[in-house]
C-alpha cells in the first residue's frame with residue numbers, strides 16, 4: 001500500500017517487516033492526545049496565516065469527527081500506516097479529502113510524538129496525584145481509629161520498642177507525601193511543549209509555538225528544537241518517581257503480608273483482597289499485597305529499560321525511541337491499579353488490637369524504658385544500658401520478661417530503681433511518654449494526624 005511518506009521509495013517493505021516496525025498496536029493509546037495536538041497545531045497555522053481559514057475549519061471539523069469516533073471506539077487502525085500519527089492523518093484525508101494533507105505543514109512526527117507523550121503524562125500524572133491523596137486519606141482514617149493500638153516496633157525485624165500502630169501507618173503517609181511532591185515537581189517539565197520543533201531544526205514557516213503550547217495547557221516551550229525532539233527525560237523521571245512510589249507500596253505490602261500471617265495476626269485483610277488455595281481449604285492468601293510487591297519489579301524494569309534505550313542514541317530522534325512507550329503505558333496502568341487496589345485494602349483491613357497488645361507484653365521491647373529510667377536519675381546512659389542488658393539476660397535464663405522480675409533483684413542491680421519502674425515497663429506508658437516531636441507518643445501522633453489532614457485539604 002502507498003505510504004504517506006512513499007515518494008522516494010521504489011519498493012515496499014514486506015508485511016512482516018512492516019509489522020515489526022509498527023507502533024500502532026500500542027501507540028493507539030495516544031489517539032486522544034494525537035488529535036488534541038493536531039487541533040492545536042492547525043489552530044496555530046490558521047492564526048499565523050499559514051493556512052487559509054476555510055482549510056483550517058475543514059481540518060478542524062475532520063479532526064473533531066475522528067475525536068468523536070475515537071471516543072465511541074469506532075476507529076480501526078492499520079499496521080500499514082505504522083503509527084498513530086500516520087493512521088490519524090490518513091483517516092483525516094479519507095474524511096475531508098486532500099486538504100487534510102495540509103495539517104502536517106510546519107510539523108514532523110518527531111515533535112508530534114513528543115507532544116503526545118507530554119500530553120499523555122500531563123493527564124495521567126495528575127490522576128496519579130489524586131489517587132495518592134485518596135490512598136493517604138485511607139491511611140489517615142485507619143490511623144485515627146488506632147492511635148492507642150500498640151504494636152512492637154521493629155529494627156532488623158527484631159522487636160525494638162513499643163509504638164502506636166497509627167504512628168507506623170503515618171510513616172507511609174509521609175513517604176507518599178514525598179512521592180506526591182516529586183510528581184508535582186515533575187509536572188513543570190511535563191508541561192513543556194516540543195511542538196513546532198519540526199523534525200529537529202525548527203521550520204521555515206512563521207509559526208507561533210507559544211500559541212499552540214498555551215492551547216494545550218503547557219506552561220512553557222522547549223528552548224532548543226533538537227532537545228525538544230530528543231528529550232525523553234520527562235518519561236525517565238516519571239518512571240523513576242513511579243519506581244520510588246512502588247517501592248514504598250511494596251514495603252507496606254510486605255508488612256501487611258507479615259501482619260496477616262498466623263505468626264503475627266495483627267490484621268485481617270478483607271476477603272475481597274485475598275484468595276483461597278485450590279488444595280488447602282484453610283488458606284487465605286494476601287494475593288493483592290503480594291501482587292503489588294511483585295509489580296514493583298516491572299516498574300523498575302521499565303525505568304532501566306528506557307535508560308538503556310536512551311544511553312547510546314545520538315541526537316536527535318532515532319527509531320529506538322519508539323521503545324519509550326510500552327513501558328510508560330504499563331507503568332501508568334500498574335501505578336494507577338496498585339493505588340486503587342491498595343486504597344481499598346487499607347480502608348477495609350481489620351485491626352486486631354488485642355493480638356497487637358499481647359505481642360508487646362511478650363518481649364523485651366520495654367528494655368529501653370529501664371535504661372532511660374536510670375539515665376534520667378543521673379546514671380550515665382552507657383552504664384544504665386549495661387545494667388539493663390544484664391537484667392534482660394537474667395530474664396532470658398529464667399524464661400520470663402522484665403515485668404516478671406521481682407523488685408529486690410532490680411534493687412540489687414542498681415540502687416536507683418524504685419517501685420515505680422513497673423509503671424514505666426508497661427508498653428502503654430512507654431508509648432505515651434514518647435512525646436518528642438515526631439515521636440510515637442499518643443499526643444504527638446494525634447498532632448501528626450491533624451497536620452496530615454491539613455496537608456490533604458490543601459492538596
Ligand code: ARG
Nearest residue numbers: 023083109110113317321322
Ligand atoms: N512511531 C514513532 C515513535 O513512536 C513516531 C515518530 C516517528 N518519526 C520518525 N521520524 N520515524 O517514535
